[in-house]
Amino acid sequence: MSPVLADVLQVTALIAALALVHRPFGDYMAAVYASGRHLRVEKWIYRSMGANPDAEMRWPAYLRGVLAFSAVSVLFLYLLQRVQDKLPLSLGFKPISPDQAFNTAVSFVSNTDWQSYSGEVAMSHVTQTAGLAVQNFVSAAVGMAVAVALVRGFARSRTGDLGNFWADLVRGTVRILIPISVVAAVVLIAAGVIQNFGDIHTIITLTGDKQAISPGAVASQEAIKDLGTNGGGFFNANSAHPFENPNGFTNLLEIFLLLVIPFSLPRTFGKMVGNVKQGYAIVAAMGIIWFLAVVAVTWIEYAHPGTASQIAGGSMEGKEQRFGEGPSSLFAVSTTMTSTGSVNSFHDSFQGLSGGVLLLGMMIGEIAPGGVGSGLYGMLIMAVIAVFIAGLMVGRTPEYLGKKIGTREIKLAACYILITPALVLIGTAVAMALPDGKEAMTNIGAHGFSEVLYAYTSASNNNGSAFAGFGANTPFFNTTLGLCMALGRFLPMVFVLALAGSLAEQQPVPATAGTLRTEKPLFTGLLVGAILIITGLTFFPALALGPLAEGLAA
Amino acid sequence: MNNSVVNTARLAWAALRMLLVLTVVTGVLYPLAVTGIGQLAFHDQANGSMVKVDGQEVGSQLIGQSWNIEGTDKPDPKWFQGRPSHSGYDPLATGSSQLGASDPRLVKAVKEAKEQVAAFNGVPESEVPKDAVTGSASAIDPDISPAYAQIQVKRVAAANGLSTEAVEKLVEDHTQGRTAGFLGESRVNVLELNIALKELAGN
Known part of the structure; x- marks a missing residue:
């Protein structure tokens, strides 16, 4: 079988699997968040924290819950890293330095999972499982909770109530993330991913060399790392490490895991607003952008125009033999288009133009399909903008799902889409203006600039992947990238929840002949166009200096 | 002012308790359960093949x-x-x-x-x-x-x-x-x- 045919079959199998679970899984998630019942374990959780899961919250209260929980999480994770040497199962690792511990804590709480450390020589068993992996679950559940709150804003009327944050957080974790993770983790172990709490174990090879074999609770972390679109690798090599991703099957399973919630949430949205066709329009827009990027990157990687790749005869630098160019490209696009950031191959060594597509995937705000929850709310904000643009064109007051998009709503949406570009461009500019930027580059010229641009794009959009030649473990980068991750995660949530509150208070307007039909393909096209134009106008100058300059020179 | 400080502290305390409970569930019980299943059913793979x-x-x-x-x-x-x-x-x-x-x-x-x-x-x-x-x-x-x-x-x-x-x-x-x-x-x-x-x- 030719590699291209194998890749086509692989993408087809992936799309078929995602399509198969879309309806049942999307409906299940809708039922979870609408359920009036509490499981026994949930009741125990609510009792031990003293919350009433049935108390409705208005948007400021919901936001305070999100922020309080996240702030406490940052502090806890910071402290855990600082004292890891005094806890059991430390593997002899030292405490993490203050700036790096801050960076890592913010990184995992904000669902970014940017890593300026190498897991196999830095993080103890306890830090990995009781610190980092816990945030893999709960940061994902927080993202889903905020998305559900926004959907309730569309679905409800003449109320300010958006649900209960604690209940949404617990349900997302207990009823959605844990069950799937358990099954996925066991399958991963069966396929070769390790799961133990042993010590670093030295063996003598046949040549008489010594080799150290790493231990770890890898499978349990791998499952939620992908399912929760987190992306923080247990090891430095992330999903390229054979203990995290041992073969072609686990590779496809991991790609499926990182796409399954983001691509199913539009169904949940459609179900909750009482019109599943609205969900199809959204998922179509996500799917189109994701698919175009898969085709582009795979094609460029096989064409391998880079000078070194031409001499080598293919684009295999930074890729594993068991994956090859095709499955590596599929993983790369899926991880940058969700907010995952795990990698099975190193993006720094991809062809210049492929790197540009991966960057663009993050720059469109990670909405195709985006991170768990954050992808849906980001896409709904873009839908609001698209509706607004359409309204301007025909001179009508724009409305979406029966809710008027008035001055307040469009201001909030506009603030949302300004945050990450501001963080990315200002962050990159500051780093380039100071000596720190140049010192951190592994590469030179346009590609070196791409490394810095990629770092700020990845952090501000909560992706977490890197052009990993970039030497990010300095106080300057740990601090500025940490701030970008925190602001890039929580400021948008403020505007999303404020928008949800303002939508929920409205009385819906009945649809008339003049209403824009947002469940039709025309709207999907308008949405895709609006996304690409807004992102293109914002980032084209920066892309021209980096990946475009490199790609066209080769 | 005083009231809002009290409220913030109360909220932070509730959030901390929630985090600790979820840490027990997802950071202790979950990995131990997966390790148990893995070590019993797939001993070789779980320990590095x-x-x-x-x-x-x-x-x-x-x-x-x-x-x-x-x-x-x-x-x-x-x-x-x-x-x-x-x-x-x-x-x-x-x-x-x-x-x-x-x-x-x-x-x-x-x-x-x-x-x-x-x-x-x-x-x-x-x-x-x-x-x-x-x-x-x-x-x-x-x-x-x-x-x-x-x-x-x-x-x-x-x-x-x-x-x-x-x-x-x-x-x-x-x-x-x-x-x-x-x-x-x-x-x-x-x-x-x-x-x-x-x-x-x-x-």
């Missing part, structure tokens, strides 16, 4: 190794060689070169690797496959392409005093196709191939 020769662990099936002459950084002609690794196959230093596809240093490294591999195996440079001259993502890639294994056959056979046909057959037996026929790439596991080679050569 270790490979034994004469009762001694000689490596993990999943972790690539260096096959240099003992104590040097020169490749040993009697073994099949893996892909270039900038860390010398140290599992505590995983990751790749991170060099861009047109970077002058990568161009130089690929050129040198190509010359070295061609000379070492006595084949023309045009026969050297891409995986033989590029560093992997993990630096501990356990596999090589079937093409790279094939160009090593003559050299390995000569160094071990074996017939080319016998070694060729060995490579064929250890070539794994794509998982389920279409997932990933076809490959040869270097450690397993070398263990079989050692048995065949009887050394």
Whole structure:
């Protein structure tokens, strides 16, 4: 079988699997968040924290819950890293330095999972499982909770109530993330991913060399790392490490895991607003952008125009033999288009133009399909903008799902889409203006600039992947990238929840002949166009200096 | 003012309790349950798919190794060689070169690797496959392409005093196709191939 045919079959199998679970899984998630019942374990959780899961919250209260929980999480994770040497199962690792511990804590709480450390020589068993992996679950559940709150804003009327944050957080974790993770983790172990709490174990090879074999609770972390679109690798090599991703099957399973919630949430949205066709329009827009990027990157990687790749005869630098160019490209696009950031191959060594597509995937705000929850709310904000643009064109007051998009709503949406570009461009500019930027580059010229641009794009959009030649473990980068991750995660949530509150208070307007039909393909096209134009106008100058300059020179 | 401080403290306390409870559930119970199932049902895989020769662990099936002459950084002609690794196959230093596809240093490294591999195996440079001259993502890639294994056959056979046909057959037996026929790439596991080679050569 030719590699291209194998890749086509692989993408087809992936799309078929995602399509198969879309309806049942999307409906299940809708039922979870609408359920009036509490499981026994949930009741125990609510009792031990003293919350009433049935108390409705208005948007400021919901936001305070999100922020309080996240702030406490940052502090806890910071402290855990600082004292890891005094806890059991430390593997002899030292405490993490203050700036790096801050960076890592913010990184995992904000669902970014940017890593300026190498897991196999830095993080103890306890830090990995009781610190980092816990945030893999709960940061994902927080993202889903905020998305559900926004959907309730569309679905409800003449109320300010958006649900209960604690209940949404617990349900997302207990009823959605844990069950799937358990099954996925066991399958991963069966396929070769390790799961133990042993010590670093030295063996003598046949040549008489010594080799150290790493231990770890890898499978349990791998499952939620992908399912929760987190992306923080247990090891430095992330999903390229054979203990995290041992073969072609686990590779496809991991790609499926990182796409399954983001691509199913539009169904949940459609179900909750009482019109599943609205969900199809959204998922179509996500799917189109994701698919175009898969085709582009795979094609460029096989064409391998880079000078070194031409001499080598293919684009295999930074890729594993068991994956090859095709499955590596599929993983790369899926991880940058969700907010995952795990990698099975190193993006720094991809062809210049492929790197540009991966960057663009993050720059469109990670909405195709985006991170768990954050992808849906980001896409709904873009839908609001698209509706607004359409309204301007025909001179009508724009409305979406029966809710008027008035001055307040469009201001909030506009603030949302300004945050990450501001963080990315200002962050990159500051780093380039100071000596720190140049010192951190592994590469030179346009590609070196791409490394810095990629770092700020990845952090501000909560992706977490890197052009990993970039030497990010300095106080300057740990601090500025940490701030970008925190602001890039929580400021948008403020505007999303404020928008949800303002939508929920409205009385819906009945649809008339003049209403824009947002469940039709025309709207999907308008949405895709609006996304690409807004992102293109914002980032084209920066892309021209980096990946475009490199790609066209080769 | 006073009231809002009290409220904030109350909220933070509630959030902390929630975090601790969820830490118990997702950070203790979940990994322990998965470890329990894994250790019982898939003991070998859960502990690293270790490979034994004469009762001694000689490596993990999943972790690539260096096959240099003992104590040097020169490749040993009697073994099949893996892909270039900038860390010398140290599992505590995983990751790749991170060099861009047109970077002058990568161009130089690929050129040198190509010359070295061609000379070492006595084949023309045009026969050297891409995986033989590029560093992997993990630096501990356990596999090589079937093409790279094939160009090593003559050299390995000569160094071990074996017939080319016998070694060729060995490579064929250890070539794994794509998982389920279409997932990933076809490959040869270097450690397993070398263990079989050692048995065949009887050394």
